[in-house]
Amino acid sequence: MHCQTETIPAPPISRxxxxxxxxxxxxxxxxxxxxxxxxxxGLDQHVGNWPGKTVxxxxxxxxxxxxxxxxxDLPGAYSLTANSEEERIARDYIIHERPDMVIAVVDAAIxxxxxxxxxxxxxxxxxxxLVLNMMDVAEQEGxxxxxxxLEAALGIPVVPMCATRQRGLEEMLDTVFRLWDGAxxxxxxxxxxxxxxxxxxxxxxxxxxxxxxxxxxxxxxxxKLLEGDEEIHAMMQAALPxxxxxxxxxxxxxxxxxxxxxxxxxxxxxxxxxRAAVVRPKIGQVGLTARLDTVLTHPVGGLxxxxxxxxxxxxxxxxxxxxLQGWLDMLLTQLAQNVHGALFSVSPWLADLVADGxxxxxxxxxxxxxxxxIFFAVLGFLEDTGYLARAAYVTDRFMHALGLxxxxxxxxxxxxxxxxxxxxxxxxxxxxxxRRLTILLAPLVPCTARxxxxxxxxxxxxxxxxAWVAWGLVTLNLATLALIGLIFKRAxxxxxxxxxxxxxxxxxxxxxxxxxxxxxxxxxxxxxxxGVVILIASVVIWMLSYFPAQGDVMQSYLAHIGRTLxxxxxxxxxxxxxxxxxxxxxxxxxxxxxxxxVLYGDIGNTLPALLSGPAxxxxxxxxxxxxxxxxxxxxxxxxxxxxxxTLLSLGLMLVLSLGAGIAVYQVGTWLFS
Amino acid sequence: xxxxTTLSAGQTGLIHSLQGGHRLISRLASLGFTPGAPVVVTRxxxxxxxxxxxxxxxxxxGRGEATHILVYPAEA
Numbered sequence: 001m002h003c004q005t006e007t008i009p010a011p012p013i014s015r016x017x018x019x020x021x022x023x024x025x026x027x028x029x030x031x032x033x034x035x036x037x038x039x040x041x042g043l044d045q046h047v048g049n050w051p052g053k054t055v056x057x058x059x060x061x062x063x064x065x066x067x068x069x070x071x072x073d074l075p076g077a078y079s080l081t082a083n084s085e086e087e088r089i090a091r092d093y094i095i096h097e098r099p100d101m102v103i104a105v106v107d108a109a110i111x112x113x114x115x116x117x118x119x120x121x122x123x124x125x126x127x128x129x130l131v132l133n134m135m136d137v138a139e140q141e142g143x144x145x146x147x148x149x150l151e152a153a154l155g156i157p158v159v160p161m162c163a164t165r166q167r168g169l170e171e172m173l174d175t176v177f178r179l180w181d182g183a184x185x186x187x188x189x190x191x192x193x194x195x196x197x198x199x200x201x202x203x204x205x206x207x208x209x210x211x212x213x214x215x216x217x218x219x220x221x222x223x224k225l226l227e228g229d230e231e232i233h234a235m236m237q238a239a240l241p242x243x244x245x246x247x248x249x250x251x252x253x254x255x256x257x258x259x260x261x262x263x264x265x266x267x268x269x270x271x272x273x274x275r276a277a278v279v280r281p282k283i284g285q286v287g288l289t290a291r292l293d294t295v296l297t298h299p300v301g302g303l304x305x306x307x308x309x310x311x312x313x314x315x316x317x318x319x320x321x322x323x324l325q326g327w328l329d330m331l332l333t334q335l336a337q338n339v340h341g342a343l344f345s346v347s348p349w350l351a352d353l354v355a356d357g358x359x360x361x362x363x364x365x366x367x368x369x370x371x372x373x374i375f376f377a378v379l380g381f382l383e384d385t386g387y388l389a390r391a392a393y394v395t396d397r398f399m400h401a402l403g404l405x406x407x408x409x410x411x412x413x414x415x416x417x418x419x420x421x422x423x424x425x426x427x428x429x430x431x432x433x434x435r436r437l438t439i440l441l442a443p444l445v446p447c448t449a450r451x452x453x454x455x456x457x458x459x460x461x462x463x464x465x466x467a468w469v470a471w472g473l474v475t476l477n478l479a480t481l482a483l484i485g486l487i488f489k490r491a492x493x494x495x496x497x498x499x500x501x502x503x504x505x506x507x508x509x510x511x512x513x514x515x516x517x518x519x520x521x522x523x524x525x526x527x528x529x530x531g532v533v534i535l536i537a538s539v540v541i542w543m544l545s546y547f548p549a550q551g552d553v554m555q556s557y558l559a560h561i562g563r564t565l566x567x568x569x570x571x572x573x574x575x576x577x578x579x580x581x582x583x584x585x586x587x588x589x590x591x592x593x594x595x596x597x598v599l600y601g602d603i604g605n606t607l608p609a610l611l612s613g614p615a616x617x618x619x620x621x622x623x624x625x626x627x628x629x630x631x632x633x634x635x636x637x638x639x640x641x642x643x644x645x646t647l648l649s650l651g652l653m654l655v656l657s658l659g660a661g662i663a664v665y666q667v668g669t670w671l672f673s
Numbered sequence: 674x675x676x677x678t679t680l681s682a683g684q685t686g687l688i689h690s691l692q693g694g695h696r697l698i699s700r701l702a703s704l705g706f707t708p709g710a711p712v713v714v715t716r717x718x719x720x721x722x723x724x725x726x727x728x729x730x731x732x733x734x735g736r737g738e739a740t741h742i743l744v745y746p747a748e749a
Contacts, residue, residue: 078700078703078704079699079703081699081703083696083699083700083703109729110728110729110730111729112705112728112729113704113705113727113728113729113730116703116705227699228695228698228699229699230695230696259695259698259699259702260690260691260698260702260707260708263702263703263707264702264707264708264709264710267705267707267710267728289731293715293731297715297716297724299718299721389733392733393722393724393733396721396722396733396735397720397721397722400721400722400735406722406733499697499700499735499737499738500722500733500734500735500737500738501700501701501704501732501733501734501735501738502732502733503704503730503731503732503733504724504730504731504732504733
């Protein structure tokens with residue numbers, strides 16, 4: 001392996017002075033890229049999704065000494081091979097959108113591994129500025145780094161930074177503009193391929209040179225072919241004449257080991273670049289991360305620590321979230337009454353629509369905001385400190401048995417508070433399939449609203465054994481979750497979900513700003529996207545229960561539907577109005593209780609007389625497994641971006657709940673008759 | 674030459690080769706698992722995922738993935 005120095009002419013100044021410079025922020029996961037992005041752009045940022053993807057796309061602007069900069073925060077990528085959705089997006093952006101410059105962010109505490117992405121970025125045409133972030137963590141782990149020595153070795157600008165303490169940001173912007181102005185010599189030393197594969201690389205380059213689609217650089221495409229990149233393979237197969245592709249296929253097949261050699265050569269290049277610039281700690285010096293991990297990844301200690309963390313989460317939910325929720329609920333009820341009163345003289349049905357339809361439905365979601373905020377803050381905190389990966393490691397052995405990934409544990413657990421953050425939280429999973437399975441299972445976790453309904457109903461239907469029945473119902477839900485997980489593991493996911501490769505990042509102090517923005521963006525985007533669906537569903541359900549009989553539920557369209565479903569109810573030993581109560585729970589689970597109250601008065605006295613034991617138990621089980629509330633459904637649709645998957649999720653819950661209800665009633669009646 | 678999973682916690686190995694599909698090899702290689710790289714096993718309880726240190730980073734690997742990494746155990 002040898003080193004090659006090329007002089008690239010200073011980037012041409014193609015834009016008028018005062019034009020905005022487009023800069024992409026690239027880096028591996030956990031290098032603190034988002035902190036840098038947030039520091040630079042503040043709230044002047046736009047968060048959306050990459051077209052057609054569930055990966056967040058963040059763009060923002062900042063100004064430095066009167067000059068404008070447009071920043072694009074690329075998703076975290078370990079390499080530029082399309083091993084994950086994030087990596088595909090990052091490289092497609094750099095190649096197709098051609099930013100003026102790329103800022104490569106590396107974690108100074110793990111220079112060797114995190115420079116790997118730089119080894120790839122430096123081979124693309126866009127000029128690169130290297131940022132050594134987390135200099136403080138490096139120091140804490142005992143590493144000494146000389147940025148100037150590294151700069152001399154690499155031949156590109158290197159800026160040390162500690163973004164959480166606001167250090168190095170101005171220097172970075174200054175460097176970016178100096179490089180752009182041609183005031184900084186840009187002579188990158190690029191990694192080269194091992195001599196063993198040099199020849200085949202050149203052969204491939206010659207074969208593809210006149211067929212490589214623009215704007216792909218020919219030598220980069222040749223390298224990716226040798227690395228076995230599936231997407232580039234498919235692209236070139238389509239672009240090349242069949243006989244030539246056949247020749248290339250033969251070459252690639254004979255050099256299948258090239259992928260490891262290319263990666264190995266990049267690491268050898270990194271080793272030479274940092275040899276003089278990085279001084280490692282003396283052997284025996286134990287960093288903070290290693291000390292914390294002796295407990296946090298221990299099979300017993302780790303579990304105890306996890307239980308402790310979960311304890312705090314639930315304590316926060318019940319001591320802060322629930323009271324706030326109750327208070328908001330009271331406020332909304334008051335508001336609904338006042339609005340109803342004010343509108344009643346204008347139009348009684350409009351008053352009902354606004355008070356019972358809009359404020360009830362949309363308001364119910366708003367009352368859950370405190371719990372959503374708590375959960376997102378916890379998720380952001382755990383991720384930002386680096387603990388989330390440990391929790392995933394500790395729980396992976398249990399989740400693995402269900403065909404799930406260790407990372408599914410935390411989102412599913414959040415489902416006990418509210419299913420919405422559980423579904424949105426599934427984004428932390430890398431594999432799209434594992435993400436979808438987690439989303440499918442999340443509604444089976446009984447949320448606080450479902451539990452509230454069950455608590456009231458068990459007390460009414462089984463006054464003497466309420467606690468046991470409730471406990472059994474929760475267990476049943478979790479057992480169902482495990483069962484569905486197992487079935488899908490066997491039937492749908494085969495081997496893909498079982499891939500468990502996860503970095504355990506170094507621990508660092510959480511950054512309140514990063515967490516705050518994480519909470520803000522998640523909640524805002526949920527309300528924006530799900531808001532319309534929730535609004536429409538609330539109004540539709542209200543209309544069905546209101547018309548045509550002007551508010552008499554028993555004469556409404558909903559009642560019509562209920563009567564049609566009477567045979568189904570009979571199978572479960574339930575009168576049809578009970579089914580109506582289930583359906584009104586679609587807007588918000590608590591509505592089931594309210595509807596039963598309207599239909600049956602004091603349910604503590606009326607329901608036990610109306611239902612046999614097996615029917616009562618069946619009803620509770622149906623309620624626990626029934627389709628989730630509209631907010632959850634909207635979240636499923638938002639995150640899977642697929643109505644088919646959303647309908648599958650709904651259908652599954654419907655079949656499960658009604659099937660279980662029928663089975664319990666029929667078997668119970670047969671046993672006790 | 675043995676599978677990475679046979680090393681116990683604290684043991685070091687030098688990577689010999691990676692087995693398995695292109696995707697898996699490519700992912701592992703980008704994380705620093707390349708022939709010749711030293712790895713130190715930090716957690717291995719005989720079942721469940723293991724943790725190894727490679728190129729200055731701790732990486733958790735499922736047992737299935739770890740058996741695809743062949744290493745020369747370093748002399749203790």
